Amino acid sequence: MARGPEAAVQVWVDGQLFQAERALLEEHCGFFRGLFRSGMREARSAEVRLGALSAAGFGTALRVLRGERPALAAPDELLQAVECAAFLQAPALARFLEHSLTSDNCALLCDAAAAFGLPDVLRSAALFIRDGAGELAAGLALPEARAYVAAQRPSSYVAVSTHTPAPGFLEDASRTLCYLDEEEDAWRTLAALPLEASTLLAGVATLGNKLYIVGGVRGPSKEVVAASFCYDPDGGTWRQFAGPHQPRYDTALAGFDGLLYAVGGEFQRTPMSSVERYDPAAGHWSFVADLPQPAAGVPCAQARGRLFACLWRPADTTAVVEYAAGADAWLPVAELRRPQSYGHCMVAHRDSLYVVRNGPSDDFLHCAIDCLNLATGQWTALPGQFVNSKGALFTAVVRADHVYTVNRMATLLYAIEAGTWRLLREKAGFPRPGSLQTFLLRLPPGAPGPLASSTPEL
Template sequence: MLGLCDGMKGVSLVAGIACLVALAGCRPNQVAQPTSPARSPSASPSPSPSPSPLPPQRLEAALPAPIEETGAATAAGRLYVMGGFNAAGASLASVYVFDGNTWAAGPPLPLAVDHPSAATLDDHVYVAGGHSYGRDSARLFRLDSDHWTELASMHFARGGHGLVAAQGRLYAIGGNNSRGNVGPLEAYDPGSNTWSVLTALPAARNHVSGFVANGAACVAGGRSPTTGRVDCFDPASGAWSRLPDLPLPTSGGGATSFVSGDVVMTGGQDASETRIVDQLVFYSQGGAWTGSEKMMSPRHGFELATFEGRAWACGGGSAPGLHPVATCTSVGDGPAASLNN
């Protein structure tokens, strides 16, 4: 799931040449420093350049059609946005593919679904779960060149979950179905084409945002009830742990990780589901969620995917409920940029 992000400092130069100040005199509130050695203007150090601000958010090429509650992932140098709702509330089988220049139609999904989740494993796009015209799905599909291959279904149908690729497996985390929130965690092994049921998500919820952090499969936010909680499953230990909570509780936003290991989280809806949460925050290992910008074109109902080094948010709803848009925005890796400045 997935991979859709998707800032400051200034340095002043203390200038002043003592002998020139002495000749010119000081203004009433200035203090002369007669012991400072005189330097010629040509010898004065140049002002240090101001560091570049955090990578700005950017408006990208719009999708061919307005959609929300989609899955998104990248593979083979392309960005894929799949499924979702259209403006009429119909579940979609559409697949849109961006090559860095233009959008084109890709092979349609075998099943029209909204609220699926997507992830990339071994440079293949996978789409799991979702709801198809109100019916819950447990099906898993892999994109193989120009067609989709159906693989083993999950044990639990679910939509509004996070599909996260970590350490060679896919993890289906959270979500809901007609019976309520789905607690059990499931792991897919591509070698055996099987799903295993693992330790349940400590706080079952839906409309979560999935990402990878330090090799762990994580979900942030979610609802029923709406929360800022962040839970991570470590495949090596088989245990859950928590990262710092998001600054603002949210559901239906997007999260993804960059090559640096930094994570970005943005968008979603508030607890009342009457307002879009416009937070844009970053997490670096061992730190807290930080950020001072707001999401460009705030939305809910999208997945973030990392494409060409930036986190892309394509489609989504511009207001709570069904308000799909074709907007695409992206954001760069803020923490990494700060460390490099």
């Protein structure tokens, strides 16, 4: 399609010429938005000269603004991108850098963000360092970056077992959120669940360091709990809010890009394909694009700022799809033929999605793991199998370069190294029966909670 004379602008950076869409620059860059709306002669010119940036960094910025995901491995590439994000005032490029954090580049990005004044990148890098191995902080060069990292709270591994709403006259002391005290190797009580809340077949997710519980059922008829609940660990308080427009249970709940997504689920024992999105700031739900098929208990994971769901289809096919928010569509990513009988989950690390399933056949004591590399689109099977009786991998959670899993016998930590999972250490198992939902929260400092006993007193 032909473009008008105002649609494009020539940008000279460090002696190199770039052709860029004026509307794209104005939409995503505060620098260009101010320039084009300033009324100065440069605002009407078809040519702009930027002398303060590197050509490579500006090229990276353009690619990101156009929807590409360039691989930035070299330190110079990362530093130039940080400089461009700060100078151009480009939030999309800053978010891209946040999603590019790894244990290899987190110290560099933290220092650079502190130097160039990118607060969101600085915070994300600092939190990544706090959640990673202790030596990550040793790579920091700037005193202000070291001080900022030291002031952040690490995330804690939190779990909640299956509970239905408690009668008002009988409060069950086992209806609690619990967290793993890794130093003392013990599970401790964090907070009691609201009496009306159900974690049976509920969607559970975190967003903005708050815990959300949506759906859930009560009674043998699977009556859906209409209310939803939000827990804020900083204040130790619960807030009730409205549930989705479509009552649903066994829904997957995902916190993504500042919003909650209730993906699929069941109602009246019928799987659904509908998906709803909740905006915590506005306080309302809205429907978005349906899944490609009806599905309940859909595993979801986020990698590189992208939201993925894993669907199981008859004839032993696992399909990975991605939600494209801009197009409001679920797009196919990859498929895998692998026998499976009853359960699977999915976690993400760097450019990889790990799909965990039981099998083969009805052998529920073993888990097999397949890895999808998003950059190449290739599947690989992880060597060996993981025994469910030792570590219930269907509750896997990734923190930095580690995977946490738990059941009543043990909490197991795996190190993700070169695409494989290596058993790192074993901690105390969860002290109560029932299926578990696990997640990460950053808890406020203070006295540790009481031990979570296996038979709490009423």
